[in-house]
Amino acid sequence: MAKQLSGAGLRGQVAGKTALSTVGKSGSGLTYRGYDIKDLADQCQFEEVAYLILKGQLPTQHELAQYKTQLKQQRGLPQALKEVLERIPKDAHPMDVLRTGCSMLGNLETEHAFTEQQAVTDRMLACFPSIICYWYRFSHDGVRIEVETDDDSIGAHFLHLLHGKKPSALHEQVMHVSLILYAEHEFNASTFTARVCASTLSDMHSCITGAIGSLRGPLHGGANEAAMELIEQFSSPEDAEQKMLEKLARKEKIMGFGHAIYADSDPRNEIIKQWSEKLSEEAGDDLLYAVSERCESVMWREKKLFCNADFFHASAYNFMGIPTKLFTPIFVMSRLTGWAAHVMEQRADNRIIRPSAEYTGEAPRSVPAIEQR
Ligand SMILES: CC(=O)SCCNC(=O)CCNC(=O)[C@H](O)C(C)(C)COP(=O)(O)OP(=O)(O)OC[C@H]1O[C@@H](n2cnc3c(N)ncnc32)[C@H](O)[C@@H]1OP(=O)(O)O
Numbered sequence: 351m352a353k354q355l356s357g358a359g360l361r362g363q364v365a366g367k368t369a370l371s372t373v374g375k376s377g378s379g380l381t382y383r384g385y386d387i388k389d390l391a392d393q394c395q396f397e398e399v400a401y402l403i404l405k406g407q408l409p410t411q412h413e414l415a416q417y418k419t420q421l422k423q424q425r426g427l428p429q430a431l432k433e434v435l436e437r438i439p440k441d442a443h444p445m446d447v448l449r450t451g452c453s454m455l456g457n458l459e460t461e462h463a464f465t466e467q468q469a470v471t472d473r474m475l476a477c478f479p480s481i482i483c484y485w486y487r488f489s490h491d492g493v494r495i496e497v498e499t500d501d502d503s504i505g506a507h508f509l510h511l512l513h514g515k516k517p518s519a520l521h522e523q524v525m526h527v528s529l530i531l532y533a534e535h536e537f538n539a540s541t542f543t544a545r546v547c548a549s550t551l552s553d554m555h556s557c558i559t560g561a562i563g564s565l566r567g568p569l570h571g572g573a574n575e576a577a578m579e580l581i582e583q584f585s586s587p588e589d590a591e592q593k594m595l596e597k598l599a600r601k602e603k604i605m606g607f608g609h610a611i612y613a614d615s616d617p618r619n620e621i622i623k624q625w626s627e628k629l630s631e632e633a634g635d636d637l638l639y640a641v642s643e644r645c646e647s648v649m650w651r652e653k654k655l656f657c658n659a660d661f662f663h664a665s666a667y668n669f670m671g672i673p674t675k676l677f678t679p680i681f682v683m684s685r686l687t688g689w690a691a692h693v694m695e696q697r698a699d700n701r702i703i704r705p706s707a708e709y710t711g712e713a714p715r716s717v718p719a720i721e722q723r
């Protein structure tokens with residue numbers, strides 16, 4: 351069943367063209383450059399999908415190996431950026447850290463011409479995990495970590511920096527899947543932010559910095575953190591059921607449920623849910639996964655609202671020992687590919703994005719002298 355797309359929030363209005371993904375079209379639900387998300391999550395590593403999104407086709411074995419080597423070589427951080435990160439307080443939100451880190455990188459390694467767009471994007475892809483973990487470990491553990499690891503993938507690099515040891519094969523695999531699921535999603539709020547910025551012919555770092563700000567909110571990427579804060583309150587599935595019903599009676603919004611485009615399911619949910627279950631078994635968990643499943647059934651039964659990509663990401667990340675406040679930054683490490691590809695697409699066929707507003711203010715009037723107001 352297709353969702354009725356109309357009303358506020360530009361819902362249902364075509365605001366531009368894209369060849370990058372389809373969201374909520376009949377059939378598979380989500381495709382990147384024509385490939386079904388399920389097939390990509392089953393068969394690919396994240397770096398293959400990043401290559402697909404950014405460069406237009408799936409890499410050969412040789413191209414993938416070259417790309418991964420190139421990304422590995424760019425994990426280091428300039429000293430000036432490390433100094434900025436060291437000055438950001440421990441209680442800052444990591445999304446704000448990443449926003450500042452991206453912006454500072456744009457000062458140090460400015461994109462001077464659009465011919466550099468692929469290179470500056472690959473650099474961000476390589477070093478965003480370093481930025482977030484360098485700050486996190488410095489501010490929380492008081493250590494200056496070495497960010498240049500030889501880990502095979504972006505997900506493993508992130509977990510290695512965070513935990514100070516190489517991740518298990520299972521955890522590296524889940525990171526591949528998670529980063530693939532989050533990589534691209536058509537004209538969502540953060541991507542649209544990036545495209546609006548790109549349409550002024552601004553630089554890549556400005557587009558990505560703005561997009562990070564848009565992703566941060568709980569109605570968008572921030573929902574994975576909010577979902578974790580929800581499920582950790584419950585002591586059992588029965589407790590979850592009762593408190594969820596109370597929240598619904600109070601008309602509270604439940605983060606991690608519903609979607610602007612999908613009508614009755616988000617195709618990313620069943621994929622991350624399976625991995626969350628596997629991680630739950632590995633961790634010997636007998637609470638969080640069961641609680642999450644109960645929330646899912648209550649929301650469907652009571653409201654016909656379904657889990658979006660964020661809901662089961664919360665438990666999955668928790669099982670891998672990732673602190674809740676780093677959940678949305680992981681989303682950034684992945685969605686960067688979609689944002690940058692949209693910036694490139696916008697630049698290739700640009701007209702400044704400038705919609706109109708329906709005026710609802712005062713009729714024309716004259717300015718009274720200040721003593722008469
Ligand atoms: C990766 C992502 O960014 S996925 C989205 C992550 N965001 C969240 O999980 C936040 C929670 N969800 C929401 O706020 C919304 O579902 C959004 C922002 C995702 C989509 O918003 P909209 O397109 O405006 O929602 P939609 O039109 O389907 O809402 C229909 C009704 O369901 C309600 N509703 C929608 N989602 C929820 C929810 N999660 N909890 C409770 N009620 C909800 C709305 O309030 C609305 O009720 P109303 O008509 O009485 O106002």
Ligand SMILES: O=C([O-])CC(=O)C(=O)O
Nearest residue numbers: 534535537538539610659
């Ligand atoms: O498409 C949207 O509105 C939000 C979303 O799921 C995403 O950006 O992944």
